Every structure is written in structure tokens, then in C-alpha cells.
Amino acid sequence: MACTKTGVSIAVMLSLSHAAYGGDLEVLIRDEAGNPVEGAVVELINTGLPQPADWPQSAVIDQINKEFVEPVIAIVAGTSVSFPNSDDVHHHVYSFSPTKRFELPLYTGDPAAPVVFETPGVVTIGCNIHDWMVGYIYIGESHLMAISDMEGVGKIVDLPAGTYTARMWHKGLGVGQELTEFTVEVPAAGVAQHSVSLTEQPAFATRRAPLPGLRSY
Amino acid sequence: MEIKVNRDSKDPHRSLIKSAVVLLCVLLLQPASSLRAAESDAILSVRLAHHSNVPNAADDFNTFSDRLLQVDYNRDWRFVTSPGNWFSVGLLTQGDLWQQTSGMNRLAAGVAVGYSHKFGLGPEAPRLNLRSQWLYQEFDGSVRSGPVHSHSAALSRWIADNIQLSGSWSWTAQSAPSRRELLANPAFDVDVFNQEQQQLTIQADYLLYNSHALSAHLSATDGDTGASARPGSALLRIGEAIARDNGIDRGYLAYRVEARRYAAGLQWSMPLSMDSSLSLGAERRLARADAGVRYRETRVHLDYLKRF
Numbered sequence A: 001m002a003c004t005k006t007g008v009s010i011a012v013m014l015s016l017s018h019a020a021y022g023g024d025l026e027v028l029i030r031d032e033a034g035n036p037v038e039g040a041v042v043e044l045i046n047t048g049l050p051q052p053a054d055w056p057q058s059a060v061i062d063q064i065n066k067e068f069v070e071p072v073i074a075i076v077a078g079t080s081v082s083f084p085n086s087d088d089v090h091h092h093v094y095s096f097s098p099t100k101r102f103e104l105p106l107y108t109g110d111p112a113a114p115v116v117f118e119t120p121g122v123v124t125i126g127c128n129i130h131d132w133m134v135g136y137i138y139i140g141e142s143h144l145m146a147i148s149d150m151e152g153v154g155k156i157v158d159l160p161a162g163t164y165t166a167r168m169w170h171k172g173l174g175v176g177q178e179l180t181e182f183t184v185e186v187p188a189a190g191v192a193q194h195s196v197s198l199t200e201q202p203a204f205a206t207r208r209a210p211l212p213g214l215r216s217y
Numbered sequence B: 001m002e003i004k005v006n007r008d009s010k011d012p013h014r015s016l017i018k019s020a021v022v023l024l025c026v027l028l029l030q031p032a033s034s035l036r037a038a039e040s041d042a043i044l045s046v047r048l049a050h051h052s053n054v055p056n057a058a059d060d061f062n063t064f065s066d067r068l069l070q071v072d073y074n075r076d077w078r079f080v081t082s083p084g085n086w087f088s089v090g091l092l093t094q095g096d097l098w099q100q101t102s103g104m105n106r107l108a109a110g111v112a113v114g115y116s117h118k119f120g121l122g123p124e125a126p127r128l129n130l131r132s133q134w135l136y137q138e139f140d141g142s143v144r145s146g147p148v149h150s151h152s153a154a155l156s157r158w159i160a161d162n163i164q165l166s167g168s169w170s171w172t173a174q175s176a177p178s179r180r181e182l183l184a185n186p187a188f189d190v191d192v193f194n195q196e197q198q199q200l201t202i203q204a205d206y207l208l209y210n211s212h213a214l215s216a217h218l219s220a221t222d223g224d225t226g227a228s229a230r231p232g233s234a235l236l237r238i239g240e241a242i243a244r245d246n247g248i249d250r251g252y253l254a255y256r257v258e259a260r261r262y263a264a265g266l267q268w269s270m271p272l273s274m275d276s277s278l279s280l281g282a283e284r285r286l287a288r289a290d291a292g293v294r295y296r297e298t299r300v301h302l303d304y305l306k307r308f
Ligand SMILES: [Cu+2]
Pocket: A066, A090, A091, A092, A127, A128, A129, A130, A133
């Protein structure tokens, strides 16, 4: 539901910034069995549409109950992200991803400085204390992005009519194959719907649930 | 008949004092910030188990099985002292309740200290865990009652996204002070449960996509073991100490035997929630002692674990 919130907030921001335009784009993302896929990022690239001057330059990924509150966020290149720790224990946030390597060793409360993500791509973040904590930051070239909600719908509103190239990413697409591209037609008014079928690669998640140990006596 | 053993019964108080000192030192060494952000986990473990050879008897005549309920409640406080380094202190409480063998009913409480190091970043970085624990255990049949302490070192590493290998070594010593009142015969030495063992274990955990885990382990234990039988058993030839076993009762005698024990086990574990799981496991044990004496046992267990 965190993804949903982010998706909605991006859609709202788009709606406020492009009130002059008319067409909406809804991308419906389903897996092979037809089930909606949550947390997929849709980005429109090479649009030539300028980014509004007041577009947010910062984002937040909070940590509560030893989890990242936002498992997926989508930001424009150049955005700074802060990683506050709302738990009363240490976290140690890091990324190995070539797009952005960083480490915020052992902290409680707010870390010293936010991290700036300059290069488009995908960054996987983790916590070195709680191995099960994992999150994804999608860094877009453009500001025209949405994250699919529980119904598998990513919505970008108030677009000028035309043909767009869209790019989609989901964590389940596997390393190196995360990005798929497609073109969509957006009308001057109304909603353009586009369906994407996604072949999810099953992925292992680090287990948080306890395992019995052996009593040695 | 004469069985000669020159073991001093260990003083349970010395062990407890030693553990309190270690605990205090570990706490004093922690930076204040680390103490404030200590992470506390309590784990409740409820196990239903079936043991096929409760007395570790070497022959069918003396072998019997029983079921038991084991409830453990352990609380650990972990202090991250620097990136990749943890100290921990823990409080342990354990209880065993047998269906028939009431003399084996047991209550235990104790403390633990540990140090963990992670060699690098990420879930796949190898981990080293060192742990020492001191427990005092009280059995309904008091011949086994006394302190038990252990030290262990374990190294684990994910060798693939879903396969973890670990190897561990542990040393365990338990002492049950001489209880002359338990003598069946004044010539017997009752230090049966003054025992020391070393154990090597290797374990592989295989994670499925749904976070269920299949685990397999092999272990070898070398050192003392307790085995019980009615008078006239082959254990008499190799027993290093003997006492009337008021834990097993039924007229059994308990022997301390030097043995090498091998165990192989399998376990399947499914998460019930983020912090709870249900597991089913089985272990087959074979112990070999001198003069061709051996005993076998199969243990089956169902575990519910809940982290608070
Ligand atoms: Cu953490």
C-alpha cells in the first residue's frame, strides 16, 4: 500500500503540473496468470516535455518495524533521498548497485545527509543489520512516472496528445532484464489504456521468520 | 565390582559467578549509544517431540520411547558496537515435560553472551557467531540436576541466493554434584552426569521461493554420554560411573559412557507470519562406545516459534 500511496502522489503531482493538458495514460500490468502486479514503475521517456520548476527535489524512505516503509519509489535523476530511522534500534543502509553505491553506517534517528541519486537506473537498498530489509529506488530520466497500485494500474495524467515511448521496470523482471519498452498513443482527451504482460522471474527473499536452532544439551 | 573415577564435582556457584562477571564485562565495554539502541528479541519456542530411546539403552530390552513438550523462552539484547560487530547478552528459560518419564521433567534458567561478526555488507556476507551460555537445570529425578555450560563457534555463509552453509563447533560440560543418597551400592561412583562433549555440526539450509526452508544437518559428538539400563546390561562393562537412575526410574541404572555419537537430521520450516514459524524435523542418532556397545535413537519434533 506504500507503493499505492507513491503512485497516487506522483499522479496527483502530474495532474497539478500539467493542468493545461488533457489525455491520461493508464498502464495495466498483469503477470502471466493475469494477476495484477503491484510496484512496477512506468516512465515516459524522450517526451521533450519540460520538468516543472517546482518539481520535488527530495524524497524520503522511512524505516519502521525493521522494514523500509516504501518498498519502491520512483524519483527523477538529481533527487536527494533521506533515510530516517523511526525505529529505536540501529539501521545500516547500503547499496551495492552500480547506479549508486553508498553506505549509511549504524545510525538512529536521521542520518547526517541525504543521498543524491544523479544517474538514471535502479538501485537496490538493504540494511546490513536486518538482512531481510530490501527496497528499490527507480531513478528516471523524466519526471513522467507512475508506480502500479494493488490493481496493477500505473496512471500518468494530463499528457499532451501524441505517441510516447514508455519504459517499465519491476523487481521481478530479473537483473539486467528489468526494463521493457513499448509505445503508447495518448488522445487529446480521455484515457488511453495499455496492457503489459510481465513474465516475473521468481526471486528469493531473505527470510525474517525464525528457524529452530539445535539444543546442544 | 569397582568403577574408579577421579572427577571433581564442579561447584555450580563458581560457574554462575563466572557468568555474572563475563556478563558485566560485556555490558561495561559497550558504548553508551550502543546500549541505548540495544535490540531486544524474545523468542518463544514450543516443541512437541517423540524420542524413540529415552534411556539411550543399548538393547531392545531396555529401550522405550516417550513424548515430551519443550517450552523455551529466551530473550536476547544485541548491541551493535561498530559496523559488522555485535555483542549480545541473553536470558534463557527452558522447561521439559514428559508424558510418562516424569523423572526427566526439567526446568532450566541461565544466561548467555555472544559476539557476532559479519565479513562485509549484504545478506551473503559470511558470519561468525561465538556464544557461551551457563544454565542451571533441575530435574524431577535429581541425579541429572546441576549446571551446564557451553561455548560454541559457528561460521555461516549463503553460497547462492537460496543456499546457506554453516559449520559449528561446540563444547558442553555439565556437572551433577555427587549425591551419595542415590547410591545403589556403596562401591558405585555417582558422577554419571559430570560430562563433557565436543560437537562438530555442518548444516545446509535450502530456501524455497515461498520462504519455506529445508534444512539438513550432520553432526559428530565426542565425549561423555549418559546411558541407562536395568542391571545386567552390557553398559556395565564400559561404564565409567554408575548411579541409580531416579530420572528414568523403573529400576534403571545410569552409566557414564565414553562414546562417539553421529546424528543426521532433516527439517522443513514454514513461516506463519513475519515473526513466527512452524517446523517439522527428524533426527537419527547413532552412538558407538567401546566393546561394540552402541545405541540408536530417532527423534521427531514439531516446533512453533514466535519472535516478540
Ligand atoms: Cu536495519
